[in-house]
Amino acid sequence: MDLGTAQEVLDAALTLIHTRQHASPKRLDEPGPDPGQIEMILGAAGAAPDHGRLNPWRLIVIPPERRQLLGAAFAEALVERDGDATEVQKQEAMAKAFRGPFLVLVVARLDPALGDTHPQERIISAGCAVQNMLLVAHAMGYGAGLASGRALYSRQMNLLFGLRADEKPLCFLSVGTVSRSKPTRPRPLISDYTSTL
Amino acid sequence: MDLGTAQEVLDAALTLIHTRQHASPKRLDEPGPDPGQIEMILGAAGAAPDHGRLNPWRLIVIPPERRQLLGAAFAEALVERDGDATEVQKQEAMAKAFRGPFLVLVVARLDPALGDTHPQERIISAGCAVQNMLLVAHAMGYGAGLASGRALYSRQMNLLFGLRADEKPLCFLSVGTVSRSKPTRPRPLISDYTSTL
Numbered sequence: 001m002d003l004g005t006a007q008e009v010l011d012a013a014l015t016l017i018h019t020r021q022h023a024s025p026k027r028l029d030e031p032g033p034d035p036g037q038i039e040m041i042l043g044a045a046g047a048a049p050d051h052g053r054l055n056p057w058r059l060i061v062i063p064p065e066r067r068q069l070l071g072a073a074f075a076e077a078l079v080e081r082d083g084d085a086t087e088v089q090k091q092e093a094m095a096k097a098f099r100g101p102f103l104v105l106v107v108a109r110l111d112p113a114l115g116d117t118h119p120q121e122r123i124i125s126a127g128c129a130v131q132n133m134l135l136v137a138h139a140m141g142y143g144a145g146l147a148s149g150r151a152l153y154s155r156q157m158n159l160l161f162g163l164r165a166d167e168k169p170l171c172f173l174s175v176g177t178v179s180r181s182k183p184t185r186p187r188p189l190i191s192d193y194t195s196t197l
Numbered sequence: 198m199d200l201g202t203a204q205e206v207l208d209a210a211l212t213l214i215h216t217r218q219h220a221s222p223k224r225l226d227e228p229g230p231d232p233g234q235i236e237m238i239l240g241a242a243g244a245a246p247d248h249g250r251l252n253p254w255r256l257i258v259i260p261p262e263r264r265q266l267l268g269a270a271f272a273e274a275l276v277e278r279d280g281d282a283t284e285v286q287k288q289e290a291m292a293k294a295f296r297g298p299f300l301v302l303v304v305a306r307l308d309p310a311l312g313d314t315h316p317q318e319r320i321i322s323a324g325c326a327v328q329n330m331l332l333v334a335h336a337m338g339y340g341a342g343l344a345s346g347r348a349l350y351s352r353q354m355n356l357l358f359g360l361r362a363d364e365k366p367l368c369f370l371s372v373g374t375v376s377r378s379k380p381t382r383p384r385p386l387i388s389d390y391t392s393t394l
Contacts, residue, residue, distance in 0.1 A: 004209075006338060012201075012209040013336035014237065017244045017329050040211065042391055046384045047214045048328065049343050053382075059391045066394045105394075108317070120305070120320055120367055121345050127324015128331070131245065132214050135332075139210035141203060146246050148318050161394065170317055185250075187243045194239055194256045197263045197302075197358065 016135055021184055023143030025099035028176030032101025037140055041102075041175065044136040048128035054114045056122030057129060057170070060105040060161055062097075069160060071097035077154035093151070100145075100174025106130060111166040126170055133173060143178035146171045213332055218381055220340030222296035225373030229298025234337055238299075238372065241333040245325035249312045253319030254326060254367070257302045257358055259294075266357060268294035274351035290348065297342075297371025303327060308363040323367055330370060340375035343368045 004012070033041060038061075045059060062070055071094035078085050078093040085093075108126055110119045130146065137144040148171050151157060157169055201209070230238060235258075242256060259267055268291035275282050275290040282290075305323055307316045327343065334341040345368050348354060354366055 009209070009213070010237075010333075010336045012206070013213050013333055014241070016206070016210050016213075017241050017333065020244065022246055039387065040207075042387045044211070044214050046387060046390065047217065049219055049331070050385075051343065051345065053385075055385055055390050057390065061391065061393045063393055069394070106321075118345060118350070120365060121343075123317055123320040124303075124324040124327060124343070124367055127321040127326075128328035129324075130321060131325035131328035134246070134325070136207075136210055136214065139207045146248065146318075146321070148248065148315060153315070168317060170321055188247075188250075188252055190236065190239045190243060193243065193252050193254065194258065196258045196260055197266070 016139055018187075020134060020138040021143075021182075023145045023178050025096070025103075025145055025147050025172070025174040025176075027179050027182070028100040028143055028145070028174050029179040030101050030177065032176045033137070033140065033142060038102060040140075041133050041136050042104075044132035045129035047132055048125050050125050051121055052115045052117045054109070054117055054122065056109050056114065056117060057126035058107050058109060060107060062103045062105065067097045067103075071095070073097075073154070073156040073160045074151045077151035077156045080154065080156070081150060096147075100176045102175040104173050105161060106170040106173060107161070107163060108168045108170050109166070110168060111164070123170065130171070130173060137175045142175050144173065144175045146173055148172070213336055215384075217331060217335040218340075218379075220342045220375050222293070222300075222342055222344050222369070222371040222373075224376050224379070225297040225340055225342070225371050226376040227298050227374065229373045230334070230337065230339060235299060237337075238330050238333050239301075241329035242326035244329055245322050247322050248318055249314045251306070251311045251314055251319065253306050253311065253314060254323035255304050255306060257304060259300045259302065264294045264300075268292070270294075270351070270353040270357045271348050274348035274353045277351065277353070278347060293344075297373045299372040301370050302358060303367045303370060304358070304360060305365045305367050306363070307365060308361070320367065327368070327370060334372045339372050341370065341372045343370055345369070
């Protein structure tokens with residue numbers, strides 16, 4: 001790498017990783033990334049590990065003019081799982097589609113015909129791609145966050161995004177300007193998640 | 198962030214992400230990371246997104262004195278799936294356990310009692326943790342790579358690592374000094390994995 005001394009490179013990496021915080025799509029406003037920045041965010045995904053070069057995941061960008069369709073799918077998914085949902089709840093479900101100026105769906109490609117790589121390993125690759133995108137958005141000064149929820153796994157979502165039977169929606173990733181910051185969340189201790197054989 | 202201008206921070210992030218390459222454990226020799234560096238690598242994992250704060254994955258470090266046990270498990274898993282495996286094949290399976298000076302197993306915790314977060318989303322979190330570790334190892338100048346294979350999903354591996362029924366081994370992560378470099382692998386184009394709704 002050609003960016004400073006070894007210590008500076010390491011410090012930059014650690015700072016980047018440790019200062020990133022989840023930003024809920026609710027707290028992400030305009031401005032979002034411009035087309036050049038979007039290309040850098042999406043391009044970082046392609047630098048994820050990909051055992052066997054399967055491209056075991058794909059990204060679907062939801063542009064502003066399609067948010068209405070996504071909102072309708074959120075509302076329909078709500079009604080399907082809860083026939084008693086109120087009008088207010090339906091409006092709330094629909095509103096989720098309009099949060100975050102830049103929005104992308106991450107989809108796992110689990111088709112066995114792609115290659116031998118285990119489904120779990122394909123989702124690990126997708127997770128690596130997601131982290132790269134979150135880190136680049138953070139490096140640009142944007143907030144970013146993942147979102148899921150029951151609607152993500154609904155029939156409506158599969159239909160809207162044209163997912164194949166062997167494709168699974170993993171999460172939405174939103175990027176924008178943080179409107180109100182929240183206290184930084186404490187991280188777990190290494191000992192909380194690490195043991196030695 | 199306090200490391201240079203906004204442009205320098207972004208350049209550092211993009212360089213870090215795009216210059217990282219997979220290094221097969223076969224090509225990873227001593228020296229590996231020292232204890233302080235290992236702490237930084239493992240600590241980066243804890244900065245992954247974790248919806249609901251479940252700690253939905255855990256890491257198990259395999260120290261040098263346990264490599265023999267891991268090698269035996271690799272060989273036994275081979276024999277179980279192929280009773281005709283030759284002595285040479287068994288030795289090769291065993292040898293895999295000794296590759297890479299620093300070796301850690303990443304395990305998904307899929308216990309429903311941990312919380313509502315969907316299993317796929319838990320594996321995404323693990324993937325984010327993995328990418329953070331790969332990036333920090335790369336920032337230190339080490340090579341790193343993921344490894345899997347059929348033995349990973351074997352009964353022997355579950356037993357050796359004491360995994361619960363609701364825990365799934367995801368991959369091994371190895372870190373060390375790259376002994377022989379390989380040509381850099383071309384990345385996919387953004388258009389290979391991205392579409393617009």
